[in-house]
Amino acid sequence: MAPDPLLRKKREELVREHMDSENRHEFDATLETFEHPRYELIATGDVYDGTEEVEGYFEESRRAFPDQRNELLALHHADDAVLVEAVIRGTHKGPLRGLPPTGNQYELPILAMFMFDGEKLTCERIYFDQTTVLRQLGIARDPLSVTGRLQTVIGHPFKIWRGIVRQLTGR
């Protein structure tokens, strides 16, 4: 059952306030947009459930990327969700899970799925590419580029060797 125009409007306002408050760094306001605060990051398998864990996640992102901002590119209304295509930009100025700050900037396209129960926001599920971030921070190379391939061969001699043997022997 497709949401009526009024419900769409309410959801869209909530999603925009969620994203704007993140840009204003008013994370209490961001938290308020949730009926139940929850993030699911598909790429890493990370789930932050409940106020405490979500606050911890905001805190970690703010420490690593204090200037992080989002820009909304497109918004798709579905029955139980609003799906947003956006770009996130930030500078790596603080530690990120044990990795010291690199000072590098990154720009990352994401798809954020805001899941609704009626007009209540219950979860934000995010699809993104980790390599895009790590490459721009200078801590990973695309293994399919020439430099990346050399690095793969150097860093994984055994695996590559097995692969070559398999290719030659056909098993």
Next chain:
Amino acid sequence: MAISDTVAARREELVRRHVDAENAADYETALATFQHPRYEYVATDEVYDGAEEVMAHWRELDRAFPDQEIEIVALHSADDAVLMEAIARGTQTGPLRGLPPTGRRFEQQFLAIFVFEGDALVSERVYYDTATVLQQLGIARDPATVTGRLETAASHPLTISRAVIRRVTGR
């Protein structure tokens, strides 16, 4: 302008036919589901436009992962698109862009936006995480794990030492 339930049902049926044809490696049928064949991969910025490029792309995937299969998790109909959450699985028994076959399996959840103009499918835009696939194929490591950190430090001495210096000097 919200679409009718009939249009949504027709589009979802077409998306299912598209995925079934890909799973059956019946690429002529998959191609025929497009009004204009086009793929956009957000993670890598790759675009395959037109029948020839899209066919070549499918053949490349089929060579690297002959058993690749897509399982639909959820379809979300929006005004101009059907957004599909799905799980892709496959075994790399063939070469992938110069990398010899590893014989390893990958499994990952991704999101594809099937872009429609009326009833016509004009593009598929895919959000996925290259790092998840490469880690599972054993040709990249998660930089947040201990082995990954050692490898990052070993292969990116300049970036890391710059970051350490920055941390020590506070600039």
